[in-house]
Amino acid sequence: MSEKVLMKGNEAIAEGAILAGCRHFFGYPITPQNEIPEYMSRRMPEVGGVFLQAESEVAGGNMVYGAACAGARVMTTSSSPGISLMQEAISYMAGAELPCVLVNIVRGGPGLGGIQGAQSDYFQATKGGGHGDYRLIVLAPSSVQELMDLTIEAFDLADIYRNPVMILGDAILGQMMEPVVLRERSKINLPPKTWATIGAKGRPKNIISSLRLDPGELEKHNLALQEKYKRITDEQVRYTTYMASDAETLLVAYGTSARVAQAAIDMARERGLKAGLFRPVSLWPFPYDDLKTIALGSRRVLTVEMSHGQMIEDVRLAILGGRPIHFYCRTGGMTPTPREVLNEIERIVEEGI
Amino acid sequence: MRQVFGRPKSLTDAPTHYCPGCSHGIIHRLIAEVIDELDVRENTVGIAPVGCGVLAYDYFDCDFVEASHGRAPAVATGIKRTVPDSVVFCYQGDGDLASIGAAEIIHAATRGEKITVVFVNNATYGMTGGQMAPTTLLGQKTTTSPRGRDAGSAGYPIRVAELLSSLSGVAYISRVSVTSPANVIKAKRALKEAFKVQINKKGFSLVEFLSTCPINWGMSPLEAMKWVDEKMSVYYPLGDYTQVPEVSR
Numbered sequence: 001m002s003e004k005v006l007m008k009g010n011e012a013i014a015e016g017a018i019l020a021g022c023r024h025f026f027g028y029p030i031t032p033q034n035e036i037p038e039y040m041s042r043r044m045p046e047v048g049g050v051f052l053q054a055e056s057e058v059a060g061g062n063m064v065y066g067a068a069c070a071g072a073r074v075m076t077t078s079s080s081p082g083i084s085l086m087q088e089a090i091s092y093m094a095g096a097e098l099p100c101v102l103v104n105i106v107r108g109g110p111g112l113g114g115i116q117g118a119q120s121d122y123f124q125a126t127k128g129g130g131h132g133d134y135r136l137i138v139l140a141p142s143s144v145q146e147l148m149d150l151t152i153e154a155f156d157l158a159d160i161y162r163n164p165v166m167i168l169g170d171a172i173l174g175q176m177m178e179p180v181v182l183r184e185r186s187k188i189n190l191p192p193k194t195w196a197t198i199g200a201k202g203r204p205k206n207i208i209s210s211l212r213l214d215p216g217e218l219e220k221h222n223l224a225l226q227e228k229y230k231r232i233t234d235e236q237v238r239y240t241t242y243m244a245s246d247a248e249t250l251l252v253a254y255g256t257s258a259r260v261a262q263a264a265i266d267m268a269r270e271r272g273l274k275a276g277l278f279r280p281v282s283l284w285p286f287p288y289d290d291l292k293t294i295a296l297g298s299r300r301v302l303t304v305e306m307s308h309g310q311m312i313e314d315v316r317l318a319i320l321g322g323r324p325i326h327f328y329c330r331t332g333g334m335t336p337t338p339r340e341v342l343n344e345i346e347r348i349v350e351e352g353i
Numbered sequence: 354m355r356q357v358f359g360r361p362k363s364l365t366d367a368p369t370h371y372c373p374g375c376s377h378g379i380i381h382r383l384i385a386e387v388i389d390e391l392d393v394r395e396n397t398v399g400i401a402p403v404g405c406g407v408l409a410y411d412y413f414d415c416d417f418v419e420a421s422h423g424r425a426p427a428v429a430t431g432i433k434r435t436v437p438d439s440v441v442f443c444y445q446g447d448g449d450l451a452s453i454g455a456a457e458i459i460h461a462a463t464r465g466e467k468i469t470v471v472f473v474n475n476a477t478y479g480m481t482g483g484q485m486a487p488t489t490l491l492g493q494k495t496t497t498s499p500r501g502r503d504a505g506s507a508g509y510p511i512r513v514a515e516l517l518s519s520l521s522g523v524a525y526i527s528r529v530s531v532t533s534p535a536n537v538i539k540a541k542r543a544l545k546e547a548f549k550v551q552i553n554k555k556g557f558s559l560v561e562f563l564s565t566c567p568i569n570w571g572m573s574p575l576e577a578m579k580w581v582d583e584k585m586s587v588y589y590p591l592g593d594y595t596q597v598p599e600v601s602r
């Protein structure tokens with residue numbers, strides 16, 4: 001299985017989930033990710049799986065919670081306003097340590113916003129979103145191939161760490177078509193789901209709950225969660241670089257912005273400007289240490305985002321004043337062009353900042 | 354010596370936290386007896402609500418999940434669709450089911466989810482201290498309707514059994530109370546029917562229990578039972594409510 005097929009980003013996510021053994025999908029329609037539930041409604045019956053259109057994202061998220069309790073490989077997908085409604089279930093799943101895969105094909109906000117691609121849900125995805133001290137593993141693909149590969153891997157990560165994993169895409173990635181290689185999933189040993197609530201036959205009952213009325217117990221539970229998050233931080237930091245080793249101007253961008261940044265870097269290099277890219281792939285855990293090392297090898301940093309500066313807060317935390325950090329963005333569903341980013345590179349180089 | 358009365362296998366020996374005279378405890382026992390008699394404890398999964406029943410998982414000796422406020426039917430859907438041969442029941446209060454979870458219960462019912470819902474209607478929000486519920490009777494005083502529920506501003510109490518029985522996915526709905534031995538026997542019969550309907554994969558089933566909350570009603574346990582008979586059962590008539598014609602199902 002290594003043929004190349006032309007696929008839309010949203011379809012690559014859906015087929016990736018099927019390849020990963022996901023057999024339960026719950027979701028509610030919202031643009032720009034409707035291709036995913038539509039694909040699943042067709043595909044799930046073919047593989048003996050379950051597709052169910054929920055009455056809302058609130059319900060959909062809680063159906064995911066239920067299926068995860070029963071040990072299913074389960075996914076839901078949505079876009080920004082729908083993900084806001086799902087925060088209740090997400091917080092409960094993080095609290096009850098349930099594995100699941102969530103996909104946010106981000107559109108411009110706030111509120112109903114628009115339907116074009118944006119990156120304005122970074123805070124929501126990486127800094128909480130719902131209530132309580134919890135973390136999601138957040139992965140940011142920047143190509144259709146990566147949408148599929150990271151979706152496949154997300155299911156394993158969710159099972160390994162018993163934690164929800166979010167794929168943070170955007171409308172552009174979801175809608176674009178690129179050739180994709182369908183890869184066989186590499187088999188890894190996953191912990192058995194002995195905790196699942198499927199009936200207590202032959203064992204003591206299992207209880208899944210995020211409730212700890214005793215503050216001491218709840219603190220202990222939170223400490224255990226933090227230990228897990230530390231382990232994930234040690235083991236799952238991911239990023240890529242492009243022409244970063246000799247870069248004087250280091251661009252930091254993820255997802256669609258990273259594609260634009262890379263095109264701008266090529267244009268800059270043609271003009272003799274040494275620009276390079278640091279692309280975080282795991283937004284949580286964020287690659288603080290590696291970004292710091294690479295940024296200190298450059299003269300200046302330029303963060304490019306499709307939001308008014310969300311990831312830049314992590315970039316600042318990584319570099320801690322070690323280098324000047326500049327910012328360029330387009331928002332509301334507007335995408336920066338390579339030309340605009342190049343202009344910004346040229347400006348900060350000329351001004352010597 | 355033959356034992357003629359004891360704790361059902363499906364109940365643990367944990368002392369419950371329910372107030373004196375509260376019928377949550379009686380309802381728990383009936384559920385456990387039905388699970389035992391149908392011999393399904395080992396493939397039953399219960400869903401606890403947010404409300405006074407939140408700790409139900411401590412009292413039942415079967416797999417249990419604690420859901421967020423009102424979402425038990427959605428959680429039950431996820432479980433049942435993953436393990437279709439399991440027996441899944443939700444335990445929900447009136448705030449949980451008829452207010453914040455109104456959408457989830459209606460859609461689980463209309464989809465004909467093969468789950469059983471135990472709906473405990475005590476006309477108030479017990480756990481949070483006796484605020485007005487969607488099922489609070491007109492004129493009933495609560496901490497958020499201190500002058501009595503006024504239809505002009507708070508609208509009318511919801512009759513859940515009647516409302517849901519208009520949906521085609523529903524296979525069985527009954528409203529019962531536990532105010533007398535005769536009513537308890539009827540209640541258990543209804544509950545058993547509801548579980549059987551699920552086991553036989555006929556569709557959605559729900560039993561609405563008219564239940565007491567003496568603490569928040571400001572009554573003695575006996576007065577509370579009387580209030581169920583004289584007030585609640587008038588607005589919420591007991592009986593079966595499944596009137597969906599076969600043809601529309």
Ligand SMILES: Cc1ncc(C[n+]2csc(CCOP(=O)(O)OP(=O)(O)O)c2C)c(N)n1
Nearest residue numbers: 403404405422446447448449477478479480
């Ligand atoms: C989202 C959310 N909103 C509000 C609450 C607070 N709360 C806890 S229990 C409850 C009402 C429970 O009343 P009911 O469902 O009637 O059950 P009872 O306690 O009477 O058995 C409320 C409002 C909550 N836990 N979560």
Ligand code: SF4
Nearest residue numbers: 371372375405479566
């Ligand atoms: S507050 Fe009311 S419903 Fe809750 S346990 Fe006490 S009597 Fe029962």
